[in-house]
Amino acid sequence: MASPKIHPEFKRIFSDMVTARRMLHAWPELGFEEVKTSSYVAEELRALPGISVHRGLAKTGVVGIYRGRTASPTIAFRADMDGLPVNERPSHFRDASWVSKNPGVSHACGHDGHIVMLLFFAKVLVHLYPPSTFDGTLVFVFQPAEEGGGGAEKMLADNLLSVGDIKDIDAFYGIHLMSGVPLGKLAIKSGPIMAGIDTFDIHVQGVGGHGAMPHQTVDSILVATALVQQLHHIVSRNTDPMEAAVLTVGKINAGTAVNVIADSAEINGTIRHFNAAVQSVLHDRIKTLCAGVAKAYDCTIEAKVDPEYPPTINHEKETEIVVRSVKKVLGEDGILRMQKGVMGSEDFSYFLNVRPGAFMFVGAAVSDKDINKYPHHSPIFEFHEDALLIGASIWLQLFEDIFIQPSVRSGLTAMGTGSRL
Numbered sequence: 017m018a019s020p021k022i023h024p025e026f027k028r029i030f031s032d033m034v035t036a037r038r039m040l041h042a043w044p045e046l047g048f049e050e051v052k053t054s055s056y057v058a059e060e061l062r063a064l065p066g067i068s069v070h071r072g073l074a075k076t077g078v079v080g081i082y083r084g085r086t087a088s089p090t091i092a093f094r095a096d097m098d099g100l101p102v103n104e105r106p107s108h109f110r111d112a113s114w115v116s117k118n119p120g121v122s123h124a125c126g127h128d129g130h131i132v133m134l135l136f137f138a139k140v141l142v143h144l145y146p147p148s149t150f151d152g153t154l155v156f157v158f159q160p161a162e163e164g165g166g167g168a169e170k171m172l173a174d175n176l177l178s179v180g181d182i183k184d185i186d187a188f189y190g191i192h193l194m195s196g197v198p199l200g201k202l203a204i205k206s207g208p209i210m211a212g213i214d215t216f217d218i219h220v221q222g223v224g225g226h227g228a229m230p231h232q233t234v235d236s237i238l239v240a241t242a243l244v245q246q247l248h249h250i251v252s253r254n255t256d257p258m259e260a261a262v263l264t265v266g267k268i269n270a271g272t273a274v275n276v277i278a279d280s281a282e283i284n285g286t287i288r289h290f291n292a293a294v295q296s297v298l299h300d301r302i303k304t305l306c307a308g309v310a311k312a313y314d315c316t317i318e319a320k321v322d323p324e325y326p327p328t329i330n331h332e333k334e335t336e337i338v339v340r341s342v343k344k345v346l347g348e349d350g351i352l353r354m355q356k357g358v359m360g361s362e363d364f365s366y367f368l369n370v371r372p373g374a375f376m377f378v379g380a381a382v383s384d385k386d387i388n389k390y391p392h393h394s395p396i397f398e399f400h401e402d403a404l405l406i407g408a409s410i411w412l413q414l415f416e417d418i419f420i421q422p423s424v425r426s427g428l429t430a431m432g433t434g435s436r437l
Contacts, residue, residue, distance in 0.1 A: 018347035020200055022405045023412055025140045033136050033404045038114035040128040044099030044121045047161030050076040053097050053131070057158050060135055064142045067156070070179050074170035080138065080156035081180045084147050084419065090182050091418055092155040092373075093137075093411060094190045094364065095130040096162035099123045105395035124397040126193035126380065131158065133191065133407035140408070141415060150419040153182060161363075166325065168363040172370065187334055188373035189414060190364045191407050195390045195399045197352065197379035200406070202342045204376045205354035206335040210328035211260065211288040212295065213361035214321055216302055218243070220270075221316040224279030233277045237270045239313045240281035244268070246309060247285075250301045255294055262288040262359050263298065288359045290327050327357075328365040334374040341413045342376075345406065352379075360392075378407045 026033070045053050054076040061069045061080040070079040076097070104122035106115045116122045138156055157176070161167030177185050197203050220243070222234035244265050255261045263285065270281035287302075289295045299321045310317035339351055364375050380403035381387050390398040 018349070020350070020406050020409065021345050022409050023140065025144070026136070026405050026408050029136065029139070030405060033132050033408070034401050036136070037128050037132045037401065037404060038111075040131055041123050042114045042117050044116050044118050044123045044128070046101060046121055047098040047163055047165035047167060048075045050097045050160050054078050054158065054160070057097070057131060057135060061138065061156065064138060066142055066147050067138065068180055073174040073176055073179065074160050074167045076160040077167065077171050077174075078158040079176065079179050080158075081182060082138070082142070082147070082154045082156070084150040084152050086151045087153055087183065088151075089186045089418065090153040090155060090184060092157050092185045092188045092367070093134060093414075094157040094159055094188060094367065095134040096127050096159045096167070097131055098127060098161050098163050098165070098167070100125060100163050100393060102393065103395055107390070107396045107398055110398070122395070122397070124394060125163065125392050126195070126397075126399050127162070129193045129380070129399060129401075129404055129407070130191065132404055134158070134411060136404075137408045137411040140412065144412075145415075145420065152419045154415060154419070155179075155182065155185060157188075164324070166363050166366070168366040172366060177370070185371055188364070188367040188371055189334070189338065190367070190373070190375045191410065192362070192375065192377050193380040193399050193403055193407065194377040195380055195382065195392060195397065196388050197377055198381050198384055198387065199379050199400045199403060200346060201350055201352050201379035202346060202376055202410070203352040203354050203379070204330070204335060204338060204374065205357065206330045206332040208290045208327050208329050208357045209354065209375055210357055210362045210365070211262070211290055211359045212327040212365070213324045214287050214289075214295065214299070215324055216285055216287065216319065216321045218283040218306060218320075219318045220281040220283070221318075222279055222281075222313075223315075225277050227275040227277055230277060234313060234315045236278045236281040236315070239309060239315055239317070240268055240270060240283055242313070243306065243309045243317070244283065246305045247302065250298060250305070254301050255297055259294050260288075260290055260356070260359065261294050261298060286324075287321075288361065290357060325361045325363045326365045326369060328362045328375055329368055330374045331368065331372040334372050337417065338374045338376055338414065341417045342410055345409050345413050378403055378410065
């Protein structure tokens with residue numbers, strides 16, 4: 017594999033990138049609570065010449081606008097900022113100084129790295145390419161609440177498409193670090209790349225009573241466990257086997273004591289899908305099974321199924337723009353063309369539902385040997401920090417390919433523009 021093409025400025029400031037990433041890792045904040053994180057991002061952006069900063073979209077969102085000689089094209093690069101409600105378990109290679117200081121919260125999905133890649137790209141960009149050297153407008157989107165809060169949708173509702181003095185955004189691009197993809201690779205596909213997600217909440221109302229007298233009760237735990245078994249048959253027996261779908265029961269809450277038959281139980285979970293037909297089947301079958309089990313056990317079951325994030329669907333033109341740019345950074349063999357999407361979900365989907373764009377996975381495996389050792393959303397999640405250099409370099413190459421004419425770029429290189437930071 018060829019060595020990634022990393023701009024010298026990123027190499028020079030790499031230690032600063034690592035320091036910033038570890039600082040952010042030590043203060044993870046949940047969705048819409050990224051007060052400290054967003055303040056840091058806003059202060060860093062305000063220190064850069066030519067970038068106007070706008071705060072308050074979706075409560076804690078931060079937007080930077082960097083305009084060249086003309087308004088068009090207007091392109092958005094996005095990084096998400098929130099952590100997860102995960103108790104971090106420090107792994108063997110982590111310095112205790114940057115383990116999460118916020119109990120019960122962790123950057124267990126790499127969002128700290130996303131912030132750093134986009135922010136330090138901005139730091140390099142304003143010195144390599146002053147406004148007089150390019151046509152168009154770059155919008156830096158630092159988004160809150162990706163992990164279940166729908167921050168992307170709320171930023172759109174808060175007029176992201178017309179923030180500041182921009183008229184519209186022509187396309188969105190997003191990077192996600194992936195601990196399960198080898199370092200030096202980028203995984204991408206056009207079409208559905210990540211699944212849609214809906215949540216279900218089921219309330220079972222039985223009749224409680226003494227643990228020694230079950231005949232006088234309707235045992236809600238018995239009903240709930242029977243229902244869970246039935247729910248897991250939906251995908252295997254009701255959806256087209258050629259279509260991807262996942263149903264997961266993530267929580268069951270019931271009971272107060274070992275000698276008390278619980279009168280009620282709560283079942284909570286998610287469903288994942290790539291198309292509306294499968295989504296409809298999943299919704300209908302959950303409700304039908306709940307009605308049937310309620311009748312069989314002579315109890316009441318209420319089922320609520322709520323859409324959360326739609327599928328993330330990359331646009332073909334923008335996907336190929338990414339591929340062409342990334343080949344210049346990682347080489348021909350650096351591109352992994354995904355044959356199918358992943359069942360995880362992303363609220364970047366909201367951006368792609370209203371404008372063209374592409375979402376990509378930057379390889380960040382700690383080692384090729386232990387490719388799946390540090391999974392996302394786990395207490396031991398980790399990524400290789402060299403991926404910060406690759407992600408920032410991809411942002412820079414993508415900017416150059418969209419905004420800078422080749423003749424202009426070669427002229428700036430000859431003048432040594434890249435040495436002033």
